[in-house]
Amino acid sequence: MTPVRGAEDGWEPVARTIGSPALPGGVADTLTDHGRLARGGGAARWEPLGMSVTPALDLRGIDKSYGSVKVLHDVAFCAHPGEVTALVGDNGAGKTTLVKCIGGIHPPDRGEYRFEGRPVRVGSPRDAARLGIEIVHQDLALCENLDIVQNLFLGRERRRGLALDEAAMEEMARSTLSGLAVRTMGSVRQRIATLSGGQRQTVAIARAVLWDSKVVVLDEPAAALGVAQTQQVLEIVRRLADRGLAVVLISHNMNDVFAVSDRIAALYLGRMVAQVRTADVTHRQIVELITSGVSGELGLRR
Numbered sequence: 001m002t003p004v005r006g007a008e009d010g011w012e013p014v015a016r017t018i019g020s021p022a023l024p025g026g027v028a029d030t031l032t033d034h035g036r037l038a039r040g041g042g043a044a045r046w047e048p049l050g051m052s053v054t055p056a057l058d059l060r061g062i063d064k065s066y067g068s069v070k071v072l073h074d075v076a077f078c079a080h081p082g083e084v085t086a087l088v089g090d091n092g093a094g095k096t097t098l099v100k101c102i103g104g105i106h107p108p109d110r111g112e113y114r115f116e117g118r119p120v121r122v123g124s125p126r127d128a129a130r131l132g133i134e135i136v137h138q139d140l141a142l143c144e145n146l147d148i149v150q151n152l153f154l155g156r157e158r159r160r161g162l163a164l165d166e167a168a169m170e171e172m173a174r175s176t177l178s179g180l181a182v183r184t185m186g187s188v189r190q191r192i193a194t195l196s197g198g199q200r201q202t203v204a205i206a207r208a209v210l211w212d213s214k215v216v217v218l219d220e221p222a223a224a225l226g227v228a229q230t231q232q233v234l235e236i237v238r239r240l241a242d243r244g245l246a247v248v249l250i251s252h253n254m255n256d257v258f259a260v261s262d263r264i265a266a267l268y269l270g271r272m273v274a275q276v277r278t279a280d281v282t283h284r285q286i287v288e289l290i291t292s293g294v295s296g297e298l299g300l301r302r
């Protein structure tokens with residue numbers, strides 16, 4: 001294992017806190033996997049998460065090369081049910097590569113992959129989907145010329161006898177979208193080409209949560225969105241975690257990361273340099289981890 005402080009957070013029933021800010025009554029010292037400190041609002045408050053300590057995703061020792069280029073080095077990564085885990089890192093740090101390992105698109109060359117505590121083999125997107133792991137890719141992979149319902153069920157259409165069960169699919173599309181509290185979607189028979197960037201992102205997220213998913217990974221969902229649409233997508237992200245899903249959010253935007261995440265995992269040149277609770281770190285520490293791999297006690301040992 002790379003000697004990284006903080007990467008073991010979440011691997012044990014009681015997590016160690018790292019780099020805790022000064023909080024009244026030493027509350028930060030008592031943080032466990034059963035709760036988190038509420039941010040903002042003055043005094044520190046305890047909020048139970050009410051979730052099990054077993055991570056939904058638990059990857060360790062992950063190596064991944066493309067040809068002769070080694071992209072991921074001994075990477076550890078956890079994501080917990082009911083939480084948003086932000087995956088951060090500079091361009092080229094390996095975020096998308098790690099997501100492709102998680103989703104079985106490019107399986108790791110080496111390493112352990114546990115799902116809900118059990119060792120599993122995720123060698124294809126189908127294996128991932130069977131476990132309830134869904135990826136919303138950076139490019140969304142929606143078909144412009146097809147409508148919302150067709151996109152949601154692409155390759156997994158509902159049938160009644162030999163015919164497609166259009167009514168059932170429309171109903172599922174409507175209820176899934178309204179469950180995400182999408183105000184301005186209109187008809188589920190609109191073609192993707194007619195939708196805004198935020199609406200497309202919402203359709204891609206709906207496609208990921210349509211299947212009783214347990215883990216949803218979003219690769220830069222707000223990268224191309226304006227302020228209001230970003231806000232809407234972040235609300236959806238938070239709501240998915242509040243429903244009990246383990247949500248992994250890749251983002252470059254520190255404001256977004258600090259607004260919605262419970263934990264932050266920082267990649268630096270293909271190495272996981274820290275996994276910390278969001279409440280325990282500052283913007284500045286995370287920016288330092290992203291740009292240099294080290295911030296005080298956190299990150300790579302020199």
Ligand SMILES: Nc1ncnc2c1ncn2[C@@H]1O[C@H](COP(=O)(O)OP(=O)(O)O)[C@@H](O)[C@H]1O
Nearest residue numbers: 066069071089090091092093094095096097098
């Ligand atoms: N399919 C590929 N073939 C070869 N190199 C790749 C491939 N995908 C990514 N890389 C390289 O892997 C590194 C990490 O890329 P990526 O995971 O996309 O980073 P990030 O998402 O953090 O920006 C980069 O140096 C990139 O050029």
Ligand SMILES: [Mg+2]
Nearest residue numbers: 095096097138
């Ligand atoms: Mg990327």
